Amino acid sequence: MPDSKFKNKTLKIRKISKTCVLTTIFFLWCFSGHAQKNAPVPYGPVPSENQMKWQELQYYAFVHLSLNTYTDQSWGFGNEDVKLFNPTALDCRQWARICKNAGMKGIIITAKHHCGFCLWPSKYTDYSVKNAPWKNGKGDVVREMAEACKEYGLKLGIYLSPWDRNRADYGKPEYITYFRNQLTELLTNYGPIFEIWFDGANGGSGYYGGANETRMIDRKTYYDWANTYKLVRKLQPNIVIWNDGGERADLRWVGTEGGSVGETNWSLLNATGDVPYDMLHYGVENGDAWVPAEVNTSIRPEWFYHRSEDKKVKAVPQLMDTYYNSIGHNGNLLLNFPIMPNGLIHPTDEKSVLDFGKAVKAAFSVNLAKNKPATASNVRAGSKEFGAGNATDDNKNTYWATDDSVKAASLTIDFGTPTKFNRFLAQEHIQSGQRVKAFTVEALVNGRWREMAKGTTIGYKRIVSFLTVKATKVRLHITDAKACLVIANVGAYYAPPILAAPAVTRNQAGEITVTPADKESVIYYTTNGNTPVPGSKKYKGPFLVDGKPEIRAIVYDPATHKRSPETHEKFDISRKSWKIVGTDDEKAGAILDGDPSTAWHQGKDKKMPVDLVIDLGKEESLSGFRYLPDQGQWGPGIIAGYEFYISDNATDWKLVSHGEFPNIKNNPLWQTIKFAREKARYIKLRAVKNTENSNEVGYAELDIVTL
Numbered sequence: 001m002p003d004s005k006f007k008n009k010t011l012k013i014r015k016i017s018k019t020c021v022l023t024t025i026f027f028l029w030c031f032s033g034h035a036q037k038n039a040p041v042p043y044g045p046v047p048s049e050n051q052m053k054w055q056e057l058q059y060y061a062f063v064h065l066s067l068n069t070y071t072d073q074s075w076g077f078g079n080e081d082v083k084l085f086n087p088t089a090l091d092c093r094q095w096a097r098i099c100k101n102a103g104m105k106g107i108i109i110t111a112k113h114h115c116g117f118c119l120w121p122s123k124y125t126d127y128s129v130k131n132a133p134w135k136n137g138k139g140d141v142v143r144e145m146a147e148a149c150k151e152y153g154l155k156l157g158i159y160l161s162p163w164d165r166n167r168a169d170y171g172k173p174e175y176i177t178y179f180r181n182q183l184t185e186l187l188t189n190y191g192p193i194f195e196i197w198f199d200g201a202n203g204g205s206g207y208y209g210g211a212n213e214t215r216m217i218d219r220k221t222y223y224d225w226a227n228t229y230k231l232v233r234k235l236q237p238n239i240v241i242w243n244d245g246g247e248r249a250d251l252r253w254v255g256t257e258g259g260s261v262g263e264t265n266w267s268l269l270n271a272t273g274d275v276p277y278d279m280l281h282y283g284v285e286n287g288d289a290w291v292p293a294e295v296n297t298s299i300r301p302e303w304f305y306h307r308s309e310d311k312k313v314k315a316v317p318q319l320m321d322t323y324y325n326s327i328g329h330n331g332n333l334l335l336n337f338p339i340m341p342n343g344l345i346h347p348t349d350e351k352s353v354l355d356f357g358k359a360v361k362a363a364f365s366v367n368l369a370k371n372k373p374a375t376a377s378n379v380r381a382g383s384k385e386f387g388a389g390n391a392t393d394d395n396k397n398t399y400w401a402t403d404d405s406v407k408a409a410s411l412t413i414d415f416g417t418p419t420k421f422n423r424f425l426a427q428e429h430i431q432s433g434q435r436v437k438a439f440t441v442e443a444l445v446n447g448r449w450r451e452m453a454k455g456t457t458i459g460y461k462r463i464v465s466f467l468t469v470k471a472t473k474v475r476l477h478i479t480d481a482k483a484c485l486v487i488a489n490v491g492a493y494y495a496p497p498i499l500a501a502p503a504v505t506r507n508q509a510g511e512i513t514v515t516p517a518d519k520e521s522v523i524y525y526t527t528n529g530n531t532p533v534p535g536s537k538k539y540k541g542p543f544l545v546d547g548k549p550e551i552r553a554i555v556y557d558p559a560t561h562k563r564s565p566e567t568h569e570k571f572d573i574s575r576k577s578w579k580i581v582g583t584d585d586e587k588a589g590a591i592l593d594g595d596p597s598t599a600w601h602q603g604k605d606k607k608m609p610v611d612l613v614i615d616l617g618k619e620e621s622l623s624g625f626r627y628l629p630d631q632g633q634w635g636p637g638i639i640a641g642y643e644f645y646i647s648d649n650a651t652d653w654k655l656v657s658h659g660e661f662p663n664i665k666n667n668p669l670w671q672t673i674k675f676a677r678e679k680a681r682y683i684k685l686r687a688v689k690n691t692e693n694s695n696e697v698g699y700a701e702l703d704i705v706t707l
């Protein structure tokens with residue numbers, strides 16, 4: 001881990017020496033003899049060899065399997081019965097086959113989640129597969145995973161939760177010995193491990209050997225990370241360490257499990273000090289340590305399998321968005337599969353990820369800029385060795401570089417004939433440091449340059465998207481950088497339209513809006529329950545429907561006659577006559593506007609509990625309520641603990657439901673709570689706790705269930 005200046009210097013020196021050797025060989029082979037002294041000196045922190053190899057993996061899988069799989073929980077308490085674990089059809093080869101076919105390079109398995117249950121027969125606890133009915137206690141999921149990875153040429157990674165809600169000694173020094181013993185087992189007995197994942201969720205309530213209490217630890221000091229890291233690196237010298245919280249590791253979390261890292265994304269952090277959300281999400285421009293971003297997200301809303309999510313598997317458009325927002329934003333993508341209780345990946349998840357792989361291939365297998373003539377406004381020392389052609393030669397070890405004094409320059413690629421494209425990709429030679437701060441992409445159309453996109457950082461890989469353009473040339477114009485430019489690769493691509501099921505929303509007035517994923521397509525819809533086909537009503541803009549409407553819509557590409565899967569939305573009663581009681585803040589309307597991207601907040605000036613009262617306008621027959629937290633990233637005020645009341649007169653309230661929204665902090669999606677049917681005119685959602693233990697409460701939407 002580049003956790004000290006000393007280490008950084010060592011890495012730089014090592015890197016410089018490596019570059020020197022390679023350049024000398026290259027130079028002796030083809031040119032004269034002074035290239036080496038002209039190569040740009042690495043600027044700022046650079047990746048270690050392990051980080052570099054990791055960065056090149058780009059895309060790999062997470063698998064979540066534990067006792068939670070059998071209890072329908074997000075987090076086990078630690079007292080769940082080991083006898084529940086029985087994945088009768090478990091087939092790690094199925095997981096590996098799917099991952100391989102999807103284009104992934106490795107799999108990280110949850111060897112132990114927060115509940116403490118071990119997927120391998122650890123000799124340090126009874127809370128493991130060895131006491132489960134699966135394979136009569138003779139099974140070892142980690143072993144089967146390791147063998148399957150080997151067979152399919154995938155790398156193996158391990159998730160080991162530092163927090164253990166089962167252990168009686170959690171919170172005491174003895175637990176650290178236990179934790180390290182387990183680490184030693186995992187890092188010794190299963191071959192090469194490419195990544196170790198130390199989850200940041202730490203301390204809280206738990207079983208703790210029967211104590212059933214809350215135990216807090218100091219996540220910076222309790223695990224003595226420095227020595228734990230030493231052990232990890234001794235056992236697996238080629239590993240990279242992921243750690244959210246505690247001591248800085250090789251890789252960083254991006255502050256969200258939603259599947260994106262900032263458009264500006266520096267692979268740098270400071271080696272010491274706190275790392276608030278914006279540093280995680282955007283990196284630190286002048287950070288003194290190389291700590292690149294790994295975007296972890298699940299193919300379903302939750303990490304563990306829940307049957308209720310079988311219809312919520314992310315489809316190609318969402319996964320493509322994730323792709324552009326992770327790999328396209330200088331991050332690596334870690335995509336999770338929740339394993340079913342029978343031990344397999346669900347067929348819907350399989351189809352989705354394979355379709356996603358095909359869509360990535362369709363978009364990025366033909367680089368229209370490859371080997372095309374390229375020129376640059378400045379070339380380092382005027383030397384061919386650093387010429388523009390190095391960025392289009394399909395060799396990531398050669399690069400276009402500018403003179404030391406030149407931090408803004410352009411690179412032009414000549415397609416030769418008018419060429420259709422809608423994506424542009426650029427890569428810095430990050431072994432020389434991350435430098436670019438701002439750039440634009442321009443296309444030459446009918447003799448005039450048109451700006452197609454602009455961006456900030458580039459890093460290992462940056463992809464920008466724009467509407468399809470037909471142009472004879474494309475130009476990458478870097479307008480600002482920390483030091484001279486070192487660009488290893490550029491690419492221009494034509495990504496065919498993705499025919500995704502469109503989004504259908506309804507505002508408070510009852511107006512329906514249909515939004516396609518791809519602006520370049522046509523929408524057909526029905527409101528009478530019939531299947532939409534080309535020839536049904538063509539969507540021209542928002543329209544009004546009364547009652548509890550059923551909207552079915554598709555997206556259509558007239559060029560190929562292909563159509564998207566259908567969106568089928570059944571809305572509950574209209575919220576037209578609803579009123580938010582007790583506030584005259586106009587912005588409160590965001591709660592009822594049907595738009596998940598707008599939100600209202602209250603509570604800053606109050607103390608928990610914070611109430612939201614709504615007058616439904618007339619008595620309704622209720623069987624539940626739905627809450628969508630603020631989908632924004634800044635202080636969303638997510639309700640964690642709630643009480644839900646109903647009333648006829650807004651004075652006498654009856655409590656009909658209360659509890660916690662599990663894992664809502666990391667997965668702030670729609671929460672649907674059902675209760676025994678009741679009649680009422682007023683509803684009250686009382687926030688008793690938010691995820692940050694502050695008083696702020698945010699709401700994107702609130703709805704009721706009458707169906």
Ligand code: FUL
Pocket residue numbers: 074075199200201296303666
């Ligand atoms: C989170 C955990 O709490 C989730 O359960 C999941 O394992 C995810 C990958 O990390 O912090």
